[in-house]
Amino acid sequence: MKTKNTFWFILMILLLVGLAACGGGGDDRADSADSSADEETAVVSTGDPEAGKQQYDQVCIACHGPGGEGIEGLGKPFTTSDFLQETNDEEMLEFIKVGRPSGDPLNTTGVDMPPKGGNPALTDEQILDIIAYVRTLQ
């Protein structure tokens, strides 16, 4: 009798351990699926376009015009920009922090795009907001 109880006891333990292992494995898979989904949304857009519009209207509007239509002899239009479409948020952030001086071979207008649009106080987060706003203009 005693050995029979021990047998069932061990069997139960094995079953429970087996279940826990399976459950754990399932969770791991779910976790990694979740985190890759997070990464994808981060690339699409992390900024807040409403907050970005407020910054845009103070900093970028002077050259890129209201609604991003561009101003002749100053900033390029965003509404038709291939650059904006081909560049992800991370690359855009780097671009805006550096700007594109008139001496840059990629510069097409002969006019400076100043670093951070000439406002060094802009934080990365504010710039990401601006990027999110600018993307709504296309």
Ligand code: HEC
């Ligand atoms: C002093 C004027 C000026 C200000 C202010 C300014 N820009 Fe620009 N920006 C330019 C010019 C000029 C170019 C085009 C440079 C060239 O010829 O390639 C440009 C180009 C760009 C481009 C690349 C467009 C393309 O199609 O190649 C982006 C993106 C951009 N600016 C974003 C911004 C943002 C965001 C701000 C505000 C934070 C801003 N700019 C503020 C002058 C300005």
